[in-house]
Amino acid sequence: MRLELPKYSERFGAVLLHDLQKVYEMDGGFQPDEVFSNPFHVIRHIEADKLFQIEKDLAIIIPTKNERLRLLEGVLCGLPHDCLPIVLSNSDTEAIDRFRLECQTVENYCCYAKKKYLIMHQRSKEMAALVKSGGYTQLLDERGLVRNGKAEGMIAGIMLARLMGKKYVGFVDADNYFPGSVFEYVRIFSAGLSQSTSPYAMVRIQWHSKPKIEGEGLFFAKWGRVSRISNLLLNRLISQYTAFETDVVKTGNAGEHAMSMELALQMDYSAGFSIETHHFVNLMERFGGVKVLPEDIPAMQQGVYLYQIESRNPHLHDAKEDGHVEEMIHQSLAVIFHSPLCTEVLKTEILGELRRLHIIKKHELPQIPVKYGSLQSLDFAKAAKIWDPEKHGNAKL
Amino acid sequence: MRLELPKYSERFGAVLLHDLQKVYEMDGGFQPDEVFSNPFHVIRHIEADKLFQIEKDLAIIIPTKNERLRLLEGVLCGLPHDCLPIVLSNSDTEAIDRFRLECQTVENYCCYAKKKYLIMHQRSKEMAALVKSGGYTQLLDERGLVRNGKAEGMIAGIMLARLMGKKYVGFVDADNYFPGSVFEYVRIFSAGLSQSTSPYAMVRIQWHSKPKIEGEGLFFAKWGRVSRISNLLLNRLISQYTAFETDVVKTGNAGEHAMSMELALQMDYSAGFSIETHHFVNLMERFGGVKVLPEDIPAMQQGVYLYQIESRNPHLHDAKEDGHVEEMIHQSLAVIFHSPLCTEVLKTEILGELRRLHIIKKHELPQIPVKYGSLQSLDFAKAAKIWDPEKHGNAKL
Numbered sequence: 001m002r003l004e005l006p007k008y009s010e011r012f013g014a015v016l017l018h019d020l021q022k023v024y025e026m027d028g029g030f031q032p033d034e035v036f037s038n039p040f041h042v043i044r045h046i047e048a049d050k051l052f053q054i055e056k057d058l059a060i061i062i063p064t065k066n067e068r069l070r071l072l073e074g075v076l077c078g079l080p081h082d083c084l085p086i087v088l089s090n091s092d093t094e095a096i097d098r099f100r101l102e103c104q105t106v107e108n109y110c111c112y113a114k115k116k117y118l119i120m121h122q123r124s125k126e127m128a129a130l131v132k133s134g135g136y137t138q139l140l141d142e143r144g145l146v147r148n149g150k151a152e153g154m155i156a157g158i159m160l161a162r163l164m165g166k167k168y169v170g171f172v173d174a175d176n177y178f179p180g181s182v183f184e185y186v187r188i189f190s191a192g193l194s195q196s197t198s199p200y201a202m203v204r205i206q207w208h209s210k211p212k213i214e215g216e217g218l219f220f221a222k223w224g225r226v227s228r229i230s231n232l233l234l235n236r237l238i239s240q241y242t243a244f245e246t247d248v249v250k251t252g253n254a255g256e257h258a259m260s261m262e263l264a265l266q267m268d269y270s271a272g273f274s275i276e277t278h279h280f281v282n283l284m285e286r287f288g289g290v291k292v293l294p295e296d297i298p299a300m301q302q303g304v305y306l307y308q309i310e311s312r313n314p315h316l317h318d319a320k321e322d323g324h325v326e327e328m329i330h331q332s333l334a335v336i337f338h339s340p341l342c343t344e345v346l347k348t349e350i351l352g353e354l355r356r357l358h359i360i361k362k363h364e365l366p367q368i369p370v371k372y373g374s375l376q377s378l379d380f381a382k383a384a385k386i387w388d389p390e391k392h393g394n395a396k397l
Numbered sequence: 398m399r400l401e402l403p404k405y406s407e408r409f410g411a412v413l414l415h416d417l418q419k420v421y422e423m424d425g426g427f428q429p430d431e432v433f434s435n436p437f438h439v440i441r442h443i444e445a446d447k448l449f450q451i452e453k454d455l456a457i458i459i460p461t462k463n464e465r466l467r468l469l470e471g472v473l474c475g476l477p478h479d480c481l482p483i484v485l486s487n488s489d490t491e492a493i494d495r496f497r498l499e500c501q502t503v504e505n506y507c508c509y510a511k512k513k514y515l516i517m518h519q520r521s522k523e524m525a526a527l528v529k530s531g532g533y534t535q536l537l538d539e540r541g542l543v544r545n546g547k548a549e550g551m552i553a554g555i556m557l558a559r560l561m562g563k564k565y566v567g568f569v570d571a572d573n574y575f576p577g578s579v580f581e582y583v584r585i586f587s588a589g590l591s592q593s594t595s596p597y598a599m600v601r602i603q604w605h606s607k608p609k610i611e612g613e614g615l616f617f618a619k620w621g622r623v624s625r626i627s628n629l630l631l632n633r634l635i636s637q638y639t640a641f642e643t644d645v646v647k648t649g650n651a652g653e654h655a656m657s658m659e660l661a662l663q664m665d666y667s668a669g670f671s672i673e674t675h676h677f678v679n680l681m682e683r684f685g686g687v688k689v690l691p692e693d694i695p696a697m698q699q700g701v702y703l704y705q706i707e708s709r710n711p712h713l714h715d716a717k718e719d720g721h722v723e724e725m726i727h728q729s730l731a732v733i734f735h736s737p738l739c740t741e742v743l744k745t746e747i748l749g750e751l752r753r754l755h756i757i758k759k760h761e762l763p764q765i766p767v768k769y770g771s772l773q774s775l776d777f778a779k780a781a782k783i784w785d786p787e788k789h790g791n792a793k794l
Contacts, residue, residue: 002478002510024510026580029478030449035511043509048445052427077709078577081399081426112440113399113421114432177608177617179709180475180577183423211574211713213610220574312474312576316608316713 001046001191002028003309010248012238013289014300017248020206021192021309026184046191054190055082057167058258061157063122063150064174065090066098069105071175071318076109076117078179079172080186084395086160087119087174088153110394118160118393122146122153126391130163131156134383138372151275155372158264162380163387164395168193170203170258173317181313189258192307200263200287200304202279204251207315220314225325227253230277230332233350237284237336240343251308252277253332264375266299271370273324274331278369281339290341295376330359334366398443398588399425400706407645409635410686411697414645417603418589418706423581443588451587452479454564455655458554460519460547461571462487463495466502468572468715473506473514475576476569477583481792483557484516484571485550507791515557515790519543519550523789527560528553531780535769548672552769555661559777560784561792565590567600567655570714578710586655589704597660597684597701599676601648604712617711622722624650627674627729630747634681634733637740648705649674650729661772663696668767670721671728675766678736687738692773727756731763 002025006018028045036045060083062075072087079085087106091098099121110117120127128145131137139155141147146156154171161169170189176182185205192203209220223231230252239245251257253276259267266286270278286296287304336342337350354360389395399422403415425442433442457480461469469484476482484503488495496518507514517524525542528534536552538544543553551568558566567586573579582602589600606617620628627649636642648654650673656664663683667675683693684701733739734747751757786792 004509024474024506025478025512026475026576027477030445030452031479033511041511043511045511048427055427074709077421078423080424081422082428109421112401114430114438114440114442115422177711178575178577179423180575180579180581182577183580184577213613213615216610218610312471314574 001026001051001187002043003046003191005042005044006307008248010238010242010246012241012284014287015283015304015306017306018308019248020250021307023184023188023309023312026187026312046194050194051187051190052082054168054193055080055186058170058186058190059084059086059157059161059164059166059168060170060172060186061154061161062087062172062174063090063153063157064088064102066092067174068318069101071177072102073105073109074179075172075174075176075182076106076115077113078176078182078186080183080190081115083170083186084164084166085115085117086157087117088122088157089119090122090148090153093121116393116395118164118389118395120160120392122156123148127156129386130159130383133386134159134378134380136375136378149271151269151271154275155269155375158375159378159383162261162265162375163384164389164397167261168258169261169264171256173255175318177316177318178313181311181315184311184313185256188309188311192309193258193260195307196260196305198302198305199260200266200299200302201260201307202263202283202305203258203307203309204254205256206251206254206308206310208311209314211314211316224253226328226332229329229353233333233336233346233353234277234280236346236349237281237341240346241288249280252280253328263299263304266296266374266376268374269372270335271372272331273328274335274369277332278335281335281341285339285341288341326357326359329357330354330366331369335369337366338368398423398448398584399440400443400588402439402441403704405645407635407639407643409638409681411684412680412701412703414703415705416645417647418704420581420585420706420709423584423709443591447591448584448587449479451565451590452477452583455567455583455587456481456483456554456558456561456563456565457567457569457583458551458558459484459569459571460487460550460554461485461499462547463489464571465715466498468574469499470502470506471576472569472571472573472579473503473512474510475573475579475583477580477587478512480567480583481561481563482512482514483554484514485519485554486516487519487545487550490518513790513792515561515786515792517557517789519553520545524553526783527556527780530783531556531775531777533772533775546668548666548668551672552666552772555772556775556780559658559662559772560781561786561794564658565655566658566661568653570652572715574713574715575710578708578712581708581710582653585706585708589706590655590657592704593657593702595699595702596657597663597696597699598704599656599660599680599702600654600704600706601651602653603648603651603705603707605708606711608711608713621650623725623729624648626726626750630730630733630743630750631674631677633743633746634678634738637743638685646677649677650725660696660701663693663771663773665771666769667732668769669728670725671732671766674729675732678732678738682736682738685738723754723756726754727751727763728766732766734763735765
């Protein structure tokens, strides 16, 4: 892959937020290119060996819920071979047992492709037992099962990736129509992560565009309503501390993102639609230097690197209902509003925004986000004792 | 890339037509997979080194005409680095000089990406001089320029690829919205060509599907009206000689295809929309053993291998007008009708089909296709004397 260098970076405590980088070639060639030994070039060729070093240690978590089987298979087909797909399903098991059909589809496909995989149901007893044995009970509901929700599935996925000994974890949706886009996303993850000199790194993807049907044609929208507002307010949050206006944040709601395991285990997570926006807020809370927790000191010293990379592929997915926009704005802005970093000036601005959009009423405050503490409190050694991946796929420890 | 083996093959003289193959992984992994040393597997992993051996010798011809610049750039970005893109433009040069803008876009992009490229205008004096010096004057019009038409641009592209010393040539359209699809197409070319044990090989792509806007959603059509009919009649043509009904032909109108240079130089080409269907007809005419030309004997002895591979990516392109359907059916069927191989039974069937669709009237016959003889008659040594690629890009001989 050939990737532009970030044009500038914004520092917030130990966090280095890099400006958007463009992809120049999805495949940068099979051999090293001597031209890049000249340090004046603004493009880098991430060589195959570097990509391999990341991908063999990269788990791709695919949260899915009642998705079309052909799309799920397409996503698997687009993943670079050396990554381990971890399908975290919350599909129906009653009436039609969709989960069983998913298992069969994935097993059959992987049997042909000779691909390693893991698949688990988010609400299964086995998943609950793993979480419980690790003592991370905050993820369990009153029935003792992992809570419903995509964010909760993502957290469970990180846990499985860690149990499989993976060093990196990435997230890809199961409803993508184009395997070629999935391929690019994952290559962006590995190319992006390979840039970091710190073990604490995150890569977030900005889609090139999102095609929408308008009349009889397609319109390739660049910015969604939600990310427009959350990017703006995340940038305002940074400016409040640096006293310089900035537009560095461009991926405030990036569903497609990847992290080093060191960082993934360190972070707190919020539930619902706000999880992606909360990544930014939490990075700044924990590593911004405003309040330092003892367990964060190694990351503070080595730095936390955040890369934002623009894909070349549009994002065409199976749009079911886009009716959650208001709720997504509400939750995304709520995590900024309720952060200890949020200044009074910014709080007023957020309230104004939410009221203007009739999302909250006058005198109402944004809802308080549900949060999960970092996975450092999970006892992986204990969970590993009851962990047998071969019951949930063909991957071995 | 991981690719299914063809399930069966149909022999027609020296031509081996392989059944459709499915892609199992766009990226098959960075290392050899020992599991495939077992010959019982029905999937093959085409290793990186094999792909590289093809791609370094593969020119990708991109015929373009007044296409959006961002789509052209996206296509370049999707091409694997080691291939040489040859942009053959027939864009407007008057009023707005679109060709100049294309040159600037390609040059700028390739300067960043450090990618080799060639770009020429189909109707330029330089292109005409090359064709003329090689003595292939049938491609020139009364003004002495290369004739208008996509087929003519493709033939000029093959000539340039040969002048650049390339061993393989592939065709990709410039109006693809998804660089990830382009990437897959080209990987399919190299994976497909690598399977051949004969120097005479062709790979044709069947798109996974072609999304169309229907109402407020997308419908992923699998078979177009044109290819439905031409596949049927090409299969009927084969059956007329083998006496077994067949459905082996699935890519009768595949625009995305690639060939070894040996084969590309051997074939005759037809003009207009029929060029792709004519590939099949011409393969059967020349290498089917019905009438053998002396220059075809080496290919007859070594065999001509045709691979058909189904992409995993849908094909979403910049649909301008799809109003050519009738004309495409007419031209595609005309090359079958006017082939010396076409039996009376099949001629009657074709006439019935064209009349039923009101494409030709009663007592009318399909138009006689314009054809260009094989490029073997072109004197490449002479053309090479006036060929300077550095005037048309940054690629060197």
